[in-house]
Structure formats: C-alpha cells, structure tokens
Amino acid sequence: MWRSRTNRGGKTVVCIACGSSLSRADAREYDKAGNRWERHGKEFEHLCKGCYRDLCHHPRNELESLLGDIEEHGLSQEEFLRRYLAEVEARYGHLGEQEEHGEHEERER
Incomplete structure (x- = not known):
C-alpha cells in the first residue's frame, strides 16, 4: 500500500528563518531559485508557517x-x-x- 503524501515519512526539518524544528508536514518549502514547481534535482529548504506568512511574496528577479x-x-x-x-x-x-x-x-x- 502506498503511504500518504502528506505524511512525508514523519521527517523533521528546520525553519531557515527562525531555526525552529518542526515536522515536514507542518513546514512550507522554500526554493531559493524562486520556482518551487520545477522539482527535479532540487533540495528545498523549509520555513515554518509563521515565517512563511511573513515573507514578501513578490517576484525577486536576480x-x-x-x-x-x-x-x-x-x-x-x-x-x-x-x-x-x-x-x-x-x-x-x-x-x-x-x-x-x-x-x-x-x-x-
């Protein structure tokens, strides 16, 4: 049987903004290249939901x-x-x- 995608193996990640540890399911992905939809060959950093909400979501060209x-x-x-x-x-x-x-x-x- 396939595992649920939301479980993500119960992995713990660290928020790059505040340093808090949280479950991967409770984190948001951060792609420093600015395009989290192109996923092949990338390793994402993570943000807690609070820090993610505080981000400026405007394009950051260059x-x-x-x-x-x-x-x-x-x-x-x-x-x-x-x-x-x-x-x-x-x-x-x-x-x-x-x-x-x-x-x-x-x-x-």
Whole structure:
C-alpha cells in the first residue's frame, strides 16, 4: 500500500528563518531559485508557517544572484549591507532617482 503524501515519512526539518524544528508536514518549502514547481534535482529548504506568512511574496528577479555576488565568508552585517546597497545602485540606479522618474512619468500621463 502506498503511504500518504502528506505524511512525508514523519521527517523533521528546520525553519531557515527562525531555526525552529518542526515536522515536514507542518513546514512550507522554500526554493531559493524562486520556482518551487520545477522539482527535479532540487533540495528545498523549509520555513515554518509563521515565517512563511511573513515573507514578501513578490517576484525577486536576480536577487539570489546579487546576494551570491556580494556574499563572502566572515563578512560583517555592516559590510554586507554596504556591499548590497552599492551593488543595487550599480545595477539599478539610485532608488530616489527611480522614484522621481516614476512620479514624473505618472504626471505626464
């Protein structure tokens, strides 16, 4: 007889956001590539339901590659954030400029 898919063998997983241990059945899958529907050859990380609800569910185009480009072992939080902001500005321009440009376009419509 086949086992129920919801059981998942009673496996315990760890929430990558808060570190709590919970059963796989009570967790939500997190795919850092952003496409959890393409499942072949992937190992998923997991989030508890509370942390999953707190996530921003907007598309995150290029975010993982950006983070990978600035990530370095032993980097302080301050240095990581400095590199992140610098890389975002280098790739996409200054946020204030984008907001002003968007407002200007709205006024022209």
